[in-house]
Amino acid sequence: MSNLLPKIDWSFGSDEEEHNSEEITGYLTPLFDFRAGEFVLDSNGVVKVEEGQIGMANLIEKIHLVPRNTYRVYTDAYGSEARNVLIDKELNEEAKILRLKEVIRDSLIYDERVVDVSVIEIERQSDENDVFVATYIVNTIYGNIPVRREVMY
Numbered sequence: 001m002s003n004l005l006p007k008i009d010w011s012f013g014s015d016e017e018e019h020n021s022e023e024i025t026g027y028l029t030p031l032f033d034f035r036a037g038e039f040v041l042d043s044n045g046v047v048k049v050e051e052g053q054i055g056m057a058n059l060i061e062k063i064h065l066v067p068r069n070t071y072r073v074y075t076d077a078y079g080s081e082a083r084n085v086l087i088d089k090e091l092n093e094e095a096k097i098l099r100l101k102e103v104i105r106d107s108l109i110y111d112e113r114v115v116d117v118s119v120i121e122i123e124r125q126s127d128e129n130d131v132f133v134a135t136y137i138v139n140t141i142y143g144n145i146p147v148r149r150e151v152m153y
Contacts (some may be wrong), residue, residue, distance in 0.1 A: 027113055029055030032062060040099050052142045056113060060138055060147060063107050077110040097122045097132065100151055104134055115139040125150065 028049040031040040039047045050058070068079035081103040085096055101120045108114050118137040125131045131152045138145045 013017055013099060026053050027055070029059050031055070031058050034061055034065065053140070053145055056138070056140050056151055057145050059111070060108065060145060061149075063111075064104075064149060064151075068107070080104070080106075080107040087151065093124070100134065104136070104151070113141050115141060122151070 028051050031050055031054070032038070033040050033047045042048050049055070063078065064080050066074065066079035066080070067083055068081045069076060070079065078130075082100055085091065085099045085103055088096070088099075091099060100122055104120055105117045108117050116139040118136055118139065120136040122132050122134045125133045131150060133148065134151050135148045138147060
């Protein structure tokens, strides 16, 4: 029977000094390939984990893709409410853009590695559907991560 969950190698090295290093913060993020829809594996079939900007960029993408309060595995603070804003028929476009800025910011600032989120610029990409493009910078403890992504349902 195959394993349903990915195998994650949590060993950080064999040297005790390496375990006590200040560089290891405990914020390792399993890397996910969103295009392929699967975890990124190393040559041994173990899920790659990353801290720093690569891990945070992967986490930011995941936060935006997970609807808030949908999966019980996540806390109530995890995920985004952007879909709810986009399907709200009572909001006009200007109100949707203002509300999208709020929910994007709220989805990111719960993580203690996020220091701040810059001013979020949002513009409509298509007249046919509620597809918007959001551009902003996430200031993290690892540095600044520029984000440009479609916000759609």
